[in-house]
Amino acid sequence: MKNLIGHLDADCFYASAERVRFPHLKRIPIGILGNQGACVIAKSYEMKARGVTTAMPVWEAVSHCPEGVYVKRDFQWYEVLSRKMLELLRRYSPTVEYYSIDEFFFEADCLEQSFGCPLPEAVATLQKEFLEQVGVPVSIGVSTSRILAKLGSDSAKPYGWHVLTEPELIAKLLREQPVGELTGIGFRSALKLEALGIKTCAELAAADRKTIRDLLTVKGEAIWYELQGESVIPIQANRPPHKCVARGGSLGGCVTDPEVLNGWLIRNLERLTEALFAYGYQCGCLCLELQLKDRTGWSRQLLLHGHTDAFEVLSLAARKLLQQMDPAGTPVSYMHLVAKDLRTAGQRQLALFEQPSGCANRLKHQVNQAIGRFALRSGATLTLPELYSDQAHDHEICDIYGKTCF
Amino acid sequence: MVGVSLLRSEIPERLIIQQNLQHWLVRRSGQAAEEIRFLWRVRRALLPVWYHNELSVFEWGNKDRHNRLPCGAYLMQEELKSGCWQNSEPVEVPANFGLANHVWFHVVGGFRGILLRDRHGNAHVYLLMQPASHYYQVMTRSKRMPLFIGPGI
Numbered sequence: 159m160k161n162l163i164g165h166l167d168a169d170c171f172y173a174s175a176e177r178v179r180f181p182h183l184k185r186i187p188i189g190i191l192g193n194q195g196a197c198v199i200a201k202s203y204e205m206k207a208r209g210v211t212t213a214m215p216v217w218e219a220v221s222h223c224p225e226g227v228y229v230k231r232d233f234q235w236y237e238v239l240s241r242k243m244l245e246l247l248r249r250y251s252p253t254v255e256y257y258s259i260d261e262f263f264f265e266a267d268c269l270e271q272s273f274g275c276p277l278p279e280a281v282a283t284l285q286k287e288f289l290e291q292v293g294v295p296v297s298i299g300v301s302t303s304r305i306l307a308k309l310g311s312d313s314a315k316p317y318g319w320h321v322l323t324e325p326e327l328i329a330k331l332l333r334e335q336p337v338g339e340l341t342g343i344g345f346r347s348a349l350k351l352e353a354l355g356i357k358t359c360a361e362l363a364a365a366d367r368k369t370i371r372d373l374l375t376v377k378g379e380a381i382w383y384e385l386q387g388e389s390v391i392p393i394q395a396n397r398p399p400h401k402c403v404a405r406g407g408s409l410g411g412c413v414t415d416p417e418v419l420n421g422w423l424i425r426n427l428e429r430l431t432e433a434l435f436a437y438g439y440q441c442g443c444l445c446l447e448l449q450l451k452d453r454t455g456w457s458r459q460l461l462l463h464g465h466t467d468a469f470e471v472l473s474l475a476a477r478k479l480l481q482q483m484d485p486a487g488t489p490v491s492y493m494h495l496v497a498k499d500l501r502t503a504g505q506r507q508l509a510l511f512e513q514p515s516g517c518a519n520r521l522k523h524q525v526n527q528a529i530g531r532f533a534l535r536s537g538a539t540l541t542l543p544e545l546y547s548d549q550a551h552d553h554e555i556c557d558i559y560g561k562t563c564f
Numbered sequence: 565m566v567g568v569s570l571l572r573s574e575i576p577e578r579l580i581i582q583q584n585l586q587h588w589l590v591r592r593s594g595q596a597a598e599e600i601r602f603l604w605r606v607r608r609a610l611l612p613v614w615y616h617n618e619l620s621v622f623e624w625g626n627k628d629r630h631n632r633l634p635c636g637a638y639l640m641q642e643e644l645k646s647g648c649w650q651n652s653e654p655v656e657v658p659a660n661f662g663l664a665n666h667v668w669f670h671v672v673g674g675f676r677g678i679l680l681r682d683r684h685g686n687a688h689v690y691l692l693m694q695p696a697s698h699y700y701q702v703m704t705r706s707k708r709m710p711l712f713i714g715p716g717i
Contacts, residue, residue: 195703
């Protein structure tokens, strides 16, 4: 068999990662809380069994699972284990895609040779290796396409594996899985398919390709091909270029004070320029998105004079956007800054009147790399003392670079 | 803060027997490790304490209004700094889990506390509290949080 693709997915990764360093958390229901401590962002299977779901507020989770233990998230630690998993997988496969913090696609043809045994035993040995070397339980799927491999690992959870090379096995799995389980088929796409009487993956695979393309565009068509076992979505060993880079999130409550709002704006901009610098991008357009307490949101964007990653230039643009949107007195709960129209440094068109070079930004980056993240930061962020006094806020999931997915 | 839980494996067997802690043994699920729960709401509330390099169990705070000691389970750090309670001894309260407003949370290094003695010389241990961080406040809906030893919340 040639061109096999594997999908390896950690089981309840954040909870498992906490259990690696705190083994006494094993077998007890644990929930990992998000950036503000309000919602469960991940939970152990014991907590899931008691009805706690992801994104459930902690006070609701407590009513479902009063014996549950809640843990503050630590993305720095999760990254350590994630990189360890990536490194381990690269020992056994020449091509690995770092899909997300706890998911990897990989070329699986070499597994038999690596472990010196038939494929099913090799997959089982790989799974055992992860538990022994990293301490994290994983589920693995191997098949002829990404979509089938992922279906294989998802349906094998927890701590299982599926090798889907036999047509009968694949057909059985496709009959059992609803289309909503497929990556790329969201709620709306599932509704569109349901209108055509397509509810299971088997029904989608049996549908007319052109009909699926008309309904779900080329992305839907790719899924259709992958369900036939034909690999059309390649493993991406290197992260494809971004369409945009964004930083932001919850403001940890409703903010009305303009100084505090400005503090958040500059914090998000410092994180954004840091990301642009790390990826080697310059942006030609900056967009500010705000969400209000009542969940209504609006956004505004500004075209820049040429492409830049300079904090000095972008901070003027960001402040101008905030001024134009003028949320004065209206409680703001979420903020995102999005850098669009990205160019790598070599690609950008030089402006007639060149912008500042951003050397202060680079110097700040060097100082922070040597001393610690945010050691040197804008005075505007002094309005957020608590945020900076808690080191856990220094590292968020988007600060883990190289993943192809968020 | 109304509860502290410590793994049974971290408490010497002789202390469990001596202080009759067996009936405070619990498991959070069938195969989980056994814990001993120290809850404020029980009639005679106790706390585990590292005292003179030894794990001991002392009375938690004070529930007797006639006693000259402060009533309650904790003291604010500011009160202590202002010199209200002379002759207090700093102690460490080991914990694997803490309980506040029905929320059990994970604890890495334990809590800071102080030991005061009543007129009979009996030891009473109070947890030291401070204004809650935003994270702790959102998580437990409490305005005060304990002083953590090691990483806080």
